[in-house]
Amino acid sequence: MAAMAVNVGRKMPHVLTVAGSDSGAGAGIQADIKSCGALGAYCSSVITAVTAQNTVGVQGVHPVPEEFVAEQLRSVLSDMSVDVVKTGMLPSLGVIKVLCHSLKEFPVRALVVDPVLVSTSGDMLAGPSTLSGYRDELFAMADIVTPNLKEASAILGGVSLRTVADMRSAAKSIHDLGPRNVLVKGGDLKGSSDATDIFFDGENYHVLRGSRINTRNTHGTGCTLASCIAAGLAKGLPMLQAVQSAKAFVESALDYSKDIIVGNGPQGPFDHLFKLDTHAHNAGTRSFEANDLFLYAVTDPGMNRKWGRSIVDAVKAAIEGGATLIQLREKETETREFIEAANACVEICHSNGVPLLINDRVDVALACDADGVHVGQSDMPVQTVRKILGPGKIIGVSCKTPDQVEQAWADGADYIGCGGVFPTTTKANNRTVGLDGLKAVCLASKLPVVAIGGIGTANAGSVVEVNIPNLKGVAVVSALFDRECIATEARKLKSILMESSSHAKISV
Numbered sequence: 001m002a003a004m005a006v007n008v009g010r011k012m013p014h015v016l017t018v019a020g021s022d023s024g025a026g027a028g029i030q031a032d033i034k035s036c037g038a039l040g041a042y043c044s045s046v047i048t049a050v051t052a053q054n055t056v057g058v059q060g061v062h063p064v065p066e067e068f069v070a071e072q073l074r075s076v077l078s079d080m081s082v083d084v085v086k087t088g089m090l091p092s093l094g095v096i097k098v099l100c101h102s103l104k105e106f107p108v109r110a111l112v113v114d115p116v117l118v119s120t121s122g123d124m125l126a127g128p129s130t131l132s133g134y135r136d137e138l139f140a141m142a143d144i145v146t147p148n149l150k151e152a153s154a155i156l157g158g159v160s161l162r163t164v165a166d167m168r169s170a171a172k173s174i175h176d177l178g179p180r181n182v183l184v185k186g187g188d189l190k191g192s193s194d195a196t197d198i199f200f201d202g203e204n205y206h207v208l209r210g211s212r213i214n215t216r217n218t219h220g221t222g223c224t225l226a227s228c229i230a231a232g233l234a235k236g237l238p239m240l241q242a243v244q245s246a247k248a249f250v251e252s253a254l255d256y257s258k259d260i261i262v263g264n265g266p267q268g269p270f271d272h273l274f275k276l277d278t279h280a281h282n283a284g285t286r287s288f289e290a291n292d293l294f295l296y297a298v299t300d301p302g303m304n305r306k307w308g309r310s311i312v313d314a315v316k317a318a319i320e321g322g323a324t325l326i327q328l329r330e331k332e333t334e335t336r337e338f339i340e341a342a343n344a345c346v347e348i349c350h351s352n353g354v355p356l357l358i359n360d361r362v363d364v365a366l367a368c369d370a371d372g373v374h375v376g377q378s379d380m381p382v383q384t385v386r387k388i389l390g391p392g393k394i395i396g397v398s399c400k401t402p403d404q405v406e407q408a409w410a411d412g413a414d415y416i417g418c419g420g421v422f423p424t425t426t427k428a429n430n431r432t433v434g435l436d437g438l439k440a441v442c443l444a445s446k447l448p449v450v451a452i453g454g455i456g457t458a459n460a461g462s463v464v465e466v467n468i469p470n471l472k473g474v475a476v477v478s479a480l481f482d483r484e485c486i487a488t489e490a491r492k493l494k495s496i497l498m499e500s501s502s503h504a505k506i507s508v
């Protein structure tokens, strides 16, 4: 008898979507696969129906025979270690029964049910008989159900939902039907200036507010939100966090895509893969490369004062010594002086091919057309910075924990600053995470990481020895700027980094 193959390696978070195909690819299976891919989850697909649709509406629906839905489910669930099942269009009661049966035979970690009944164009996608299937069978197995207002109303026999208070009682009534959590989406709430959803976990209500993006390109938002929740759960996020980061993803995608033109109808799709867009918005801006983090110099006004140097001279010297990225961290510098210095530094940095970032101050970054900003957990949120600066600029965010790292990725950051790795006197009241904390952050992050805090020539080697591929460099303040000769110190530090990294995976 042939030996069974044993696969050793990295397991990808895996979402199985059980939904209909949208030929226009804005919603359905196609949206689900793109959303999961954008969030780093593998997405397999069981197709329940093939629809002919575009930006005008749904021209036709061709259900897949129930036995063949069952066969697809068996193929995927029996073999592919699915973490989370997400449902979309389930066109008949028979398909719902087949799905429930398969889930009992092949249990998964979580079930996300998006009760798709009507398309955004108003076309019916599931017969009324499916309502009993949802209510009597599928909801009881669901970890979360995500109806919009129309769907919540249909599930509850046509109740009218006009206010946030109505949404709360709908969430409670749907919860009584069996799911562990309910998200009632208020995107269609009349007269509301934002996109308020109600999340209910059986004990607590959470009002989740988001911005309403003014765009025609909203086709597929429901499928995308549910898929992002599923991807978050597959990656191990707790439910509320998965919902929040899914909401953030949808908002960013809508915002990026508000002007794109696909099709001539009233409801366009949006770009799920906006994070890959490095060309359209980047004209004139140098794109970010992770290796820029290698020797990251962060300025300090107190140190410059102590050594009698201007910001500009300090930056020049750091570049002369080989700094690969400059951050102006000018906490006490007056705004006008800051902008003047930043303008001069942009010129110097750009003529040397070194990107320049501004600490905290998005306004200063805009004023001097810097390459980006670095923000911390209590500064302006990354999503807001991204909205203001656009996709072409670099955004770094300070993270001490895997949860913060996950959020930074979902919010559209480019890199993570992790620290203080060692104790430092440069930043007051800053918890030291140590090399172990740095390791945990690197392992959790799909983004490149730069280590910061108490790093200098004596310990830079030990940071490099952490030896995790996405750890790309060290950020230093006092080791350069609180020294007599900045250029000399930068050269020393760089040669230590290069020497240590020739044995490890950190790279120039």
Ligand SMILES: Cc1ncc(COP(=O)(O)OP(=O)(O)O)c(N)n1
Binding pocket: 296, 298, 327, 329, 359, 360, 374, 375, 376, 377, 379, 396, 397, 398, 416, 417, 418, 419, 427, 450, 452, 475
């Ligand atoms: C590269 C890098 N990493 C972390 C920080 C710290 O940022 P933040 O947490 O916002 O603290 P302040 O620098 O604003 O005091 C950083 N500046 N750079």
Ligand SMILES: Cc1ncsc1CCOP(=O)(O)O
Binding pocket: 419, 420, 421, 423, 424, 425, 426, 427, 430, 452, 453, 454, 455, 475, 476, 477, 478, 479
């Ligand atoms: C800004 C900052 N964020 C975390 S530690 C730190 C200070 C790093 O300064 P130094 O390199 O002098 O320890």
Ligand SMILES: [Mg+2]
Binding pocket: 359, 360, 374, 375, 376, 379
């Ligand atoms: Mg800050």
